[in-house]
Amino acid sequence: xxxxxxxxxxxxxxxxxxxxxxxxxxxxxxxxxxxxxxxxxxxxxxxxxxxxxxxxxxxxxxxxxxxxxxxxxxxxxxxxxxxxxxxxxxxxxxxxxxxxxxxxxxxxxxxxxxxxxxxxxxxxxxxxxxxxxxxxxxxxxxxxxxxxxxxxxxxxxxxxxxxxxxxxxxxxxxxxxxxxxxxxxxxxxxxxxxxxxxxxxxxxxxxxxxxxxxxxxxxxxxxxxxxxxxxxxxxxxxxxxxxxxxxxxxxxxxxxxxxxxxxxxxxxxxxxxxxxxxxxxxxxxxxxxxxxxxxxxxxxxxxxxxxxxx
Ligand SMILES: Nc1ncnc2c1ncn2[C@@H]1O[C@H](COP(=O)(O)OP(=O)(O)OP(=O)(O)O)[C@@H](O)[C@H]1O
Ligand SMILES: [Mg+2]
Numbered sequence: 493x494x495x496x497x498x499x500x501x502x503x504x505x506x507x508x509x510x511x512x513x514x515x516x517x518x519x520x521x522x523x524x525x526x527x528x529x530x531x532x533x534x535x536x537x538x539x540x541x542x543x544x545x546x547x548x549x550x551x552x553x554x555x556x557x558x559x560x561x562x563x564x565x566x567x568x569x570x571x572x573x574x575x576x577x578x579x580x581x582x583x584x585x586x587x588x589x590x591x592x593x594x595x596x597x598x599x600x601x602x603x604x605x606x607x608x609x610x611x612x613x614x615x616x617x618x619x620x621x622x623x624x625x626x627x628x629x630x631x632x633x634x635x636x637x638x639x640x641x642x643x644x645x646x647x648x649x650x651x652x653x654x655x656x657x658x659x660x661x662x663x664x665x666x667x668x669x670x671x672x673x674x675x676x677x678x679x680x681x682x683x684x685x686x687x688x689x690x691x692x693x694x695x696x697x698x699x700x701x702x703x704x705x706x707x708x709x710x711x712x713x714x715x716x717x718x719x720x721x722x723x724x725x726x727x728x729x730x731x732x733x734x735x736x737x738x739x740x741x742x743x744x745x746x747x748x749x750x751x752x753x754x755x756x757x758x759x760x761x762x763x764x765x766x767x768x769x770x771x772x773x774x775x776x777x778x779x780x781x782x783x784x785x786x787x788x789x790x791x792x793x794x795x796x797x798x799x800x801x802x
Contacts, residue, residue: 498705500616501651504542505535507725511700511709512681513752517568518614520680520704521643523622523650525672530685530696531715531723532655536620537566538722539653540583541617544576549607552584553619555625559584569721582606589624596642604649615650622675623657637672643678652666671750680704685715694768698725709776712767747773 501516503522509515516522517646524535536552543550554562562584565637566573574580582603587595598651607615619625625642627636657673669730676682700708744775751773754766 499713500543501548501616502546504540504607504721505699505723505725507715507727508683510727510730511698511706512703513706513708513727515652516681517705519647521647521654521678522683523679524653524654524655524670524676524682524683524685525658525701526655526685527658527687530658530687531566532685532731533562533620534658534717534722535683535685536618536653537562537569537571540573541569541571541576541721543614544571544573547613549579549610549615549771550577550583550618551615551650552620553587554584554620555587555589555623556621557581558595560587570719571721587718589628589757592625592628593638593643597783598644607649610770617646617650617652619638619646619652619654621655623671626671627677632670636678639675639678658684663802666744675767676701681706681708688733688764688768690765692767693726694771697768711773712764712792744773772786 497519500509500513501518502509502515505663524532525753526532540550540552552562557565563573563580573583577583588719625639626635629638637649638745643652654675656672656675659669679702682701684699684701685696686693686699693714694712696717697712698711698715699712702708709727709730711729713729716724716726751766751770754762755770757763757766
């Protein structure tokens with residue numbers, strides 16, 4: 493996608509803004525990829541909420557859920573959509589995926605015209621989930637053609653956030669999967685959210701897969717649902733200055749070696765466990781200012797992920 497500028501807008505999720513160096517680029521196309529129940533809609537509602545707080549115009553194109561259901565879901569998060577805008581009727585549209593082209597050509601221009609008259613500073617557009625649109629155009633060639641047009645149109649109106657269902661489960665970074673390849677390729681930024689089910693801090697996680705024009709933070713970060721609007725990403729590991737200590741604890745060294753070996757494993761699931769174990773060990777290292785401490789004497793954190801999978 494070509495972008496007009498590099499001005500940034502807040503995603504509505506503080507941790508994501510930290511990882512994306514301040515937020516999403518205006519008029520870009522951004523994707524949240526995750527399997528069922530990972531928090532994609534919650535994410536999209538937090539994005540919408542931020543827009544309403546900022547006085548942005550917001551447009552939520554839902555391909556599955558009705559506006560009243562989404563308004564109810566937002567309310568459960570403490571987002572009073574009707575109270576925040578006079579335009580709640582215009583805000584959420586249930587679009588049938590087979591009518592997407594008709595919507596784009598007949599209905600959207602009228603909505604865009606309305607925006608022009610209102611002289612809004614910025615518009616946020618949500619597509620949730622994009623997946624039924626992908627089914628409408630099964631060939632990648634078609635998907636690429638149609639989505640390019642859709643994104644060109646939408647990103648000229650505002651900053652787009654779309655959610656994409658990930659077909660595979662644990663450990664897969666589906667950048668190459670046929671089901672998600674085209675929209676991921678065409679996106680300016682991609683955030684991957686997962687429910688790993690490991691328990692503890694890394695039960696749910698978030699990772700930036702790509703972000704054009706932004707040197708983003710690598711790594712896997714804990715994701716939590718929070719009271720109030722949405723999701724919190726724990727980016728404390730980004731903010732902590734890494735200490736250059738030499739750790740003499742033999743057990744720690746053993747586990748770090750296991751982490752190193754596991755991070756080269758063919759199995760993506762094992763590589764994720766290695767990454768998380770490394771984070772957990774790293775956190776202990778930072779907490780201990782005294783060298784030679786028994787850093788892993790008391791293991792927990794699910795016994796450092798079952799001693800880095802033995
Ligand atoms: N505050 C919360 N505390 C714990 N779990 C929560 C909270 N909010 C949401 N969840 C869990 O997250 C799940 C999914 O939220 P959400 O609808 O945002 O995910 P999704 O990825 O859009 O799912 P789907 O694939 O069904 O569209 C909820 O069904 C619920 O299990
Ligand atoms: Mg959803």
